[in-house]
Amino acid sequence: MDKKGILDIIQRNSKNHAGIIAILEEIQEECSYLPEEALRLVARETGRPLADIYGVATFYKAFSLKPKGRHCISACLGTACHVRGAQKIVEEFSQELGIKPGETTPDNEITFETVNCLGACALGPIVVSDGHYFANVTARKVGEILRDTREGTFGSDKAEEAHPFLIEVSCPRCGKSLMDSETSVHGHPSILITASMNGKTGWARIPSLYGHFSRTHEHDFPADAIVQLSCPHCASSFQDGSRCVECGAPLATMRLADGSGVFRICTRTGCEGHLLDIGRAEL
Amino acid sequence: MINLTINGLAVSVEDGSTILEAARFLGFPIPTLCHHEGLSPYGACRLCVVEIGEGPGARLVSSCTYPVEEGLKVRTASERVVRARRMIIELLLASCPQSKVIQDLASAHGVRTQRFRQEYDDCILCGLCVRMCSEQMMAGAIGFRGRGEERSIGTPFDVQSDVCRFCGGCMYVCPACQLRCTYNQPEKAVCNACANLAPPCIQKEKYGDMMCYMNPCVACEIK
Known part of the structure; x- marks a missing residue:
């Protein structure tokens, strides 16, 4: 990071009378550590002695005066983790990485450090890698954590990202798919249906990612109005008499493409009421 | 003026002064190490401890940082204070035995030995x-x-x-x-x-x- 960037940070923070710590935090975020030049600049710009700035920077463990690696792994050595064998894990990391705690690998990839307590003692021994928490770590898991850290893939997240809960629906009458793979919303194919109100008819689009049901319409429909939702293929209405639990408006019902249930969505504009009824193949 | 009692003597001192200043002004000796005229009080060495309050509520405070209060009862050399001071001197001796200032303090308070692991630091972080x-x-x-x-x-x-x-x-x-x-x-x-x-x-x-x-x-x- 250049001089101007650091000056910007100081300027921004001195405007809202923020303290030294806020400035140092931001510099550390940008540079991954606190370069000597940056500290001298902070001292000059804020008019405080460099000794004070240096004192703050060395007092808090969150600040580092040495460059850190691209990834940061911290192993907890708090009392609870310690009695559960955290020392073994620290040794294992040191051996695998070939560095001591507090050091960075020569390729600047991984910084390994120990912390005194992460406040999650019941889950100990704890290892945090780039903000991902690993609970009940054993020496055997160390290799796995290192691989995940290097590749940026973390067990729990991998599963979540690969299999988000997607809804695939079809028309309950003609059975044709309502999915539009050409236009994706939130990175997934969207549900494309027909919406009409007051003689105006156009498309309506719903994201297929479960939980994100903000509907977009071709036309500007007024808020809090009931929209007729129908199939773009056979033009049959989706309203089947069921009511939204949120606002009482009619629900539009579509069938899940695999026939395992129905998916209902509120027809009122602005209402995000929806219902996924798995196991109800019959309408 | 603030009225308080130091070692049983009713005195009145200027508002805003510390217990240390009041006691020294009145002639009660309190040893100090990290205190210096003309420098802000820091309360690091704790040598200037005094006992304030009475009965079970009595507590030790550093007199160099404690401002005088109305009705305060101060003891500058009670048994508890002396014991605490001797302990502090022992600890100082344990970390920095070569310092003449600390040796003099030990001598003045009759501390002849110390019971801790001997170190030879060259700083006591008094600031x-x-x-x-x-x-x-x-x-x-x-x-x-x-x-x-x-x-x-x-x-x-x-x-x-x-x-x-x-x-x-x-x-x-x-x-x-x-x-x-x-x-x-x-x-x-x-x-x-x-x-x-x-x-x-x-x-x-x-x-x-x-x-x-x-x-x-x-x-x-x-x-």
Whole structure:
């Protein structure tokens, strides 16, 4: 990071009378550590002695005066983790990485450090890698954590990202798919249906990612109005008499493409009421 | 004026003064180490402990940082205070036995031995030099660094500070003298006070010939 960037940070923070710590935090975020030049600049710009700035920077463990690696792994050595064998894990990391705690690998990839307590003692021994928490770590898991850290893939997240809960629906009458793979919303194919109100008819689009049901319409429909939702293929209405639990408006019902249930969505504009009824193949 | 009782004597002292100032003004001796006239109180050494309050509510406070209060009952030399002070001196002796200031304190309080692991630190982290540098010399060249076990005093990045004027004030107030004269290693120098003398003390034959204003010179190891 250049001089101007650091000056910007100081300027921004001195405007809202923020303290030294806020400035140092931001510099550390940008540079991954606190370069000597940056500290001298902070001292000059804020008019405080460099000794004070240096004192703050060395007092808090969150600040580092040495460059850190691209990834940061911290192993907890708090009392609870310690009695559960955290020392073994620290040794294992040191051996695998070939560095001591507090050091960075020569390729600047991984910084390994120990912390005194992460406040999650019941889950100990704890290892945090780039903000991902690993609970009940054993020496055997160390290799796995290192691989995940290097590749940026973390067990729990991998599963979540690969299999988000997607809804695939079809028309309950003609059975044709309502999915539009050409236009994706939130990175997934969207549900494309027909919406009409007051003689105006156009498309309506719903994201297929479960939980994100903000509907977009071709036309500007007024808020809090009931929209007729129908199939773009056979033009049959989706309203089947069921009511939204949120606002009482009619629900539009579509069938899940695999026939395992129905998916209902509120027809009122602005209402995000929806219902996924798995196991109800019959309408 | 504030009315309080010191060692059973009803006194009234000026508002805003500390217990230490009041007691010393009235002639009650309280030993201090990190306190210095003209520097802000810091409360680091705890040697100036006094007991305030009565009965089970009585507690020990550092008199150098405690402002006088109306109706306060202070004991400057109760058994509890003396015991605490002797313990503090023992601990100081354990970390810095070579300091003349600490040796004198031990002698004055009858501390002959100490029961802890003997160390030979050259700093007790009293902060006198830091306060001297920033409050009297307006420099702020040295400061505290790190924390806990790794806490130390020195210049940022351990290089000679560009705001240091080599006044030597830090060494003058130091009770343990951790900032030793490094004129024979100028690149490591913290103050270079001796370099300001003419001729510099390093070039002198004997300590006795030196016109060093530190008498005896606590910085210079040349004998």
